[in-house]
Every structure is written in C-alpha cells, then in structure tokens.
Amino acid sequence: MAKKTGSKQKKMNARVDFTPMVDMIMLLVTFFMLCTSLIKPQTMEIVMPSNKEDLTDDQKSQVAASKAITILIDEKDKLYYYTGLPDTAKLKETTYGQDGIRAALLSLNGVARVKIETLKREYALKQSSNPQVAAKNQEEYKEKVNKIKNGEDVPNVIIKATDNSTYKNLIDVLDEMQICWIGKYVIDKIADGDVAKIKEYEANPAK
Numbered sequence: 001m002a003k004k005t006g007s008k009q010k011k012m013n014a015r016v017d018f019t020p021m022v023d024m025i026m027l028l029v030t031f032f033m034l035c036t037s038l039i040k041p042q043t044m045e046i047v048m049p050s051n052k053e054d055l056t057d058d059q060k061s062q063v064a065a066s067k068a069i070t071i072l073i074d075e076k077d078k079l080y081y082y083t084g085l086p087d088t089a090k091l092k093e094t095t096y097g098q099d100g101i102r103a104a105l106l107s108l109n110g111v112a113r114v115k116i117e118t119l120k121r122e123y124a125l126k127q128s129s130n131p132q133v134a135a136k137n138q139e140e141y142k143e144k145v146n147k148i149k150n151g152e153d154v155p156n157v158i159i160k161a162t163d164n165s166t167y168k169n170l171i172d173v174l175d176e177m178q179i180c181w182i183g184k185y186v187i188d189k190i191a192d193g194d195v196a197k198i199k200e201y202e203a204n205p206a207k
Contacts, residue, residue, distance in 0.1 A: 068156045069108060071101065071173055072194055075164035079173075080198060083108070091197045093205065096172050105180040111153040112181050119144055149183030157185035160194055 070089075072080040079101060082089035094100040106113060123141045128134050148154070157177065161170055170187075177185050 068158065069105070070158045070160065070194070072190065072198060073159070073161040073165040073169045073173060074198055075162065075166075077166075077169060079169070080201065082197070086191070086193055086197075091201045093201065096169075096176075101173070102176050102180060105155070105157070105176060105182060108155040109153075109180055109182055112148050112151065115148045116145060116181050119148070145181070146183065149181050154182055154184055157182055159185060159187045160190040161187075162190055162195065162198070 068085075069081055069083045070086065072082075072091075074080065077096070079094050079096060080091050081094060081101065081104060082091050092104075094104060119141065123137055126137050128137065159170070159173055177183075
C-alpha cells in the first residue's frame with residue numbers, strides 16, 4: 001500500500017519595499033519648500049512715524065486739518081476721534097464697526113470710495129478664463145487701488161493708544177483702515193494733550 005505524503009505549503013516571507021516611498025517623500029519635501037518660499041507673506045502695511053532728527057514734533061504731526069483724523073484708543077473698548085488740529089478739535093466718542101468709526105472714516109474718504117467702486121466694476125468686465133490674463137488684471141487692479149488709497153483725496157489718519165488699551169482694539173482699528181481704503185495712516189504715541197481731552201470728555205461728555 002502506497003504511503004501518503006502530506007503536502008506542505010511553502011512559507012513566503014512578506015517584504016515591503018520602501019524605496020519608492022523615499023523618492024515620494026523627497027518630492028513632497030521639495031514641493032513644500034518651494035511653495036513656502038514662493039508664497040508672499042500676508043502682512044499689513046503700517047506706516048510708522050518718521051524718526052529723522054531734522055524734523056520737529058510739530059512737523060511730524062502737522063497735516064492738512066481738513067483731511068486729518070486722529071483716533072484715540074482707550075481701555076474698556078472705548079474709542080474716540082477728532083478731526084483737524086488737536087488744539088481746536090472737538091473730541092467725539094464712537095464705537096467699533098460699521099455704524100461707528102467706519103462711518104466716520106468713510107464720510108471723510110468718499111472720493112476714494114467712489115473711485116474704487118468704479119474700478120471694481122471696470123475690472124469685473126475684464127474677467128478672463130486665461131490664468132495669465134487674469135493674473136495680469138489682478139496685479140493692475142491692486143496697483144491702481146494702492147494709488148487711490150494713497151492719493152491726495154485720502155484723509156491722513158493718526159492712531160494713538162493709551163497704556164490701558166488692548167492689542168485687539170488696535171488691530172480692529174487697523175482693519176478699518178483696509179476696509180475704508182485708507183493708505184495714509186500712522187501709529188503714534190499718545191500725547192498728554194490727547195489724554196487730557198479724554199479725561200475732560202469723560203468728566204463732561206455732554207459738552
């Protein structure tokens with residue numbers, strides 16, 4: 001009688017080749033490095049006061065009274081502003097947002113507002129499916145907007161914050177500069193006269 005021999009399965013050693021993974025990782029690293037270096041940083045342009053020694057304090061703060069607005073940021077989300085020269089201007093209290101400081105800024109920047117809205121309609125008609133043409137139109141639009149924001153019709157804004165104000169309030173005011181298309185603004189140290197104006201207003205707000 002023939003002896004049965006059981007068949008044994010041959011064991012296979014599973015092995016994963018990671019060599020292609022190394023190449024893919026190197027490609028991903030190279031891709032992210034290039035993208036990181038080519039992306040433009042999304043920063044906000046801030047115009048700081050001049051530190052030239054040949055300029056006096058009066059010359060640094062002297063701007064056309066009809067186009068100047070000074071914004072004072074105080075504690076507890078309080079916001080004040082006045083237009084014109086500090087000695088003769090009347091301090092007004094306002095709020096953050098559309099019905100507050102934004103309305104005051106837009107009322108002084110009406111000319112630039114009309115120009116930019118006209119520019120938007122003009123370039124809306126120039127929309128193109130060609131990426132190169134679209135990019136060129138976008139670049140031209142940004143250049144023209146920046147020119148309008150820094151034009152002679154745009155008011156000069158001086159932003160001053162007290163020691164008790166918050167960083168968030170300063171950022172909120174800077175956001176309003178972008179919303180209201182104002183390119184000419186500075187962050188300056190608050191003067192003793194500005195602090196006196198705030199105290200005088202708080203003592204007699206109905207004045």
